[in-house]
Amino acid sequence: SWFHLQVLAQVDSTNRYLMQESARGVAHGTCAVAQVQTAGRGRRGRSWLSQLGGSLTFSLLWRFQCGAAGLSGLSLVIGLALLRALHELGLTEVQLKWPNDLVVMYQGQWHKLGGILIELQGDMESPSAAVIGIGLNLDIEQAMREQIEQPVLGLNQLAGHSLNANAVLGRCLAALAVHLNQFSEHGFTYFQQAWMTHHAFHQQAVNLLMANGQVVAGQVTGVAEEGSLLVETASGQQRFNAGEISVRSA
Numbered sequence: 131s132w133f134h135l136q137v138l139a140q141v142d143s144t145n146r147y148l149m150q151e152s153a154r155g156v157a158h159g160t161c162a163v164a165q166v167q168t169a170g171r172g173r174r175g176r177s178w179l180s181q182l183g184g185s186l187t188f189s190l191l192w193r194f195q196c197g198a199a200g201l202s203g204l205s206l207v208i209g210l211a212l213l214r215a216l217h218e219l220g221l222t223e224v225q226l227k228w229p230n231d232l233v234v235m236y237q238g239q240w241h242k243l244g245g246i247l248i249e250l251q252g253d254m255e256s257p258s259a260a261v262i263g264i265g266l267n268l269d270i271e272q273a274m275r276e277q278i279e280q281p282v283l284g285l286n287q288l289a290g291h292s293l294n295a296n297a298v299l300g301r302c303l304a305a306l307a308v309h310l311n312q313f314s315e316h317g318f319t320y321f322q323q324a325w326m327t328h329h330a331f332h333q334q335a336v337n338l339l340m341a342n343g344q345v346v347a348g349q350v351t352g353v354a355e356e357g358s359l360l361v362e363t364a365s366g367q368q369r370f371n372a373g374e375i376s377v378r379s380a
C-alpha cells in the first residue's frame with residue numbers, strides 16, 4: 131500500500147485540513163504535506179511553530195478497525211517508524227521520548243527533533259479514522275528557539291549538513307506504510323520490545339508532572355502492551371496513559 135500525496139503550498143494546519151477532508155470521505159492513505167503551515171497544532175493545545183523550510187510538516191489519514199483502545203499504541207508505533215527512517219538516513223543517535231517525541235542528546239541536553247499529533251474522526255469510542263500529524267524540525271533559527279520553551283534542534287543541525295526534505299519525507303512515508311500495516315495486523319505488542327530499546331528514559335530516573343501540578347519521582351521500567359508508561363515509584367509500580375503526565379529526566 132502507498133499514500134496518495136497532496137502537496138499544499140500553504141495551509142493553516144495539515145491536521146485540520148485532513149480532519150475536514152476525512153469528513154468529506156477522502157481516501158484512506160491520503161498524505162497532506164504543507165510547505166508552510168500558518169496555524170500548526172501541537173499536543174496539549176500548544177501550537178507548532180515553523181518557518182518556510184524550517185520543518186517538514188505532514189499528516190496522514192488512516193482509517194482503521196482497532197477501536198479507541200488500540201490508539202495509544204498507534205502513536206508510539208508512529209514514533210518508532212520515524213525513528214527507524216531517521217536511523218536509515220544516518221541519524222542513528224535519535225531516540226524516543228514517551229509517548230511520541232523524537233529526541234536527541236546534544237551538547238549534554240535532550241533536544242526535541244519532532245513530534246506527533248493524532249486526532250480522531252467520529253465518536254471517541256469507535257473512531258472511524260485517525261489523522262496522524264507529524265512535524266520534524268529541519269532547521270531551527272536562534273530567534274525561533276527562543277520562542278519555544280524546551281530545547282529543540284533541527285535534523286540539519288544534527289546531521290551537520292542540509293538534508294533533502296523530500297528524501298526525508300520519502301523515507302518516513304516508506305517506514306510509516308510498513309509500520310502501519312504491521313500495527314493493523316499485530317497491534318502494539320509486536321513493537322513493544324523494540325520501542326523500549328529506543329526509549330531515551332528507559333531505566334532512567336524521571337520526574338512525572340501530573341495534570342494537577344503534582345510531581346512524582348520514579349524510575350521508568352518499560353511500556354505496557356497497550357503503550358502506557360510503567361514507572362516504579364515510592365508507592366510501587368504505576369502505569370500512566372499519555373495525557374495524564376509529562377516526563378522530565380530527573
Ligand code: BTN
Binds near residue numbers: 167172173187244
Ligand atoms: C507535538 O509535539 O506537540 C506534536 C506536533 C505535531 C505537529 C504536526 S505538523 C503537521 C501536523 N499538522 C499540525 O497542525 N500539527 C501536526
